[in-house]
Amino acid sequence: MLIGVAKLWQQGLLHDQMGIVAQNGTIMEIRPLDHDTPDHIVPLALPYLTDLQVNGGGGVMINSDPTPDGFRTVAAAHRRQGTGTILPTVITDSPDVIARAADAAIRTKGEPGLAGLHIEGPHIAPDRRGTHDAAHIRPLDLATVTLVEDLRAKDLPVMITLAPELAAPDLFARLVACGAVVAGGHSAATSDETKAALGRGLSCFTHLYNAMPPMTSRMPGILGAALNSDAYAGIIVDGIHVDWDMVRVALRARPRAGLTFAVSDAMATVGGPDHFTLYGQRIAVRDGALVNAEGSLAGAHINLVQSLRNLVTHVGLTLDMAIPMVSDIPRKVMGLPANDIAIGTAVDDMLCLRDDFSMMDIT
Structure with a gap:
């Protein structure tokens, strides 16, 4: 043929x-x-695409089903939509849920489509929590650090999103030392606090703009520091979380190409029904957006192929600029082998x- x-x-x-x-x-x-x-x-x-922030798919949320079968169901749903590798993402929850997600990552190590674990929270800024449950937010603790160290000792790629301004320096240093990708997100850090964290090993930022204070002329904050840094940064390209013009601003503001990648922030509705339950709340698709009972955005209803299309048709990138954002760059972020x-x-x-x-x- x-x-x-x-x-x-x-x-x-x-x-x-x-x-x-x-x-x-x-x-x-x-x-x-x-x-x-x-x-x-x-x-x-x-090649099939790579997504580093996948909260769910196929009717399953990682938080609600932090098991090997839950991971497999989510990965299969995204595979059917063009994403061949995902980083299953467990968001702010109880220590037990996060520990079960870590165990599922260990038990599925090496299985097609599953690249490790993204722990988004619970060590975030309460006033920048988004849809994360305030009841489970807590400072970075030894339990999480030890869990991440155990995953890394088993050679599993790990990303952990936290508010760097609230993380104890000694525990933060241990996350960096074990080889986890430490990402700033859901944070109200100042520019100086962010720069200090970058100097201590912060190497990525989670969904630029979202769950970050707005950048102003006198207060660049975490967003300004992120854009000016040489760190990697994910961004949601659904036209809802970030306006197309602001995606263009972010890409042009970066010091060089190859630092910014697209994430879906997908929830259970991608490849599944139009609603699901998280933290006991019903979350549903409304005009293409996922919203919770408070009316806040609760993840995204998009896949990476749609994100690629948006980068080309709405943001205006050429294919050779857009494709790395959904393939090559995210793999470099996590140290995954090239997919060709x-x-x-x-x-x-x-x-x-x-x-x-x-x-x-x-x-």
Whole structure:
């Protein structure tokens, strides 16, 4: 079978008019298409995407079902929508729920699509909690640090989102020392506090703009410090959490390309029903947004393929600028091996998209 690919993302570059020869479901050759007549024509082919902030999918929330089967259900729902690797994300909750999520991450280590664990909270600023349950917010403690150290000792990638201004320096240092990706988020840190944390090993920021104080001319805060830093930063690109113009501002403000990536912040409704329960509250899709009983945004109802489309069609990025934000950059953040289309790769592991970014099945 010869697959003609108008644009192929391979080894960090966008190649035009390529031919992929496949046999028995495996890629045997990749070469210029030249004048050959393909069996299938694909407008865009790239590896399945990587999402570092996935709270749920397929009707399941990680917090509500912090088990291996819960992780697998969420990963499968996102795989069906074009995301091949997720970092299951457990948000602010009781120590028991977070410990169970850590155990699930250990028990699913190495399984396709599951890359480790993102612990978002509970060590966040109460006034920047968003939909996180205030009853479970607490200062960074030895229990969480020990749990993260255990995950890292088992060679599991871990991201932990916290408010750096509220973290005890000695415990913060242990998170950095064990190799966790320590991210600033749900924080009211000043610019100086954020810069100090960057100097101590803060290496990422969680959903730029959201759950952060607005940046002003005299108070840049955590947002201003994040934009000016060399740290990685995630951003939600659904047009609801962040206005398209503000996405453009963020990208242009960064000191260089390759630092900002898209996250879905997806909840159980992605690939599932239009509502779910979190902390005993009903959360539902309303005009494309997920809102809780208080009317606050409660995660996002979007996947990464839709985010890629938005980066191109609404933000105005070229494909070679947008694709790394949903593939290469998030993998670098977590130290994951490169995900590429190569000889020996299964055809099923090649994400094929039409011009409108809808998925194609060529098998």
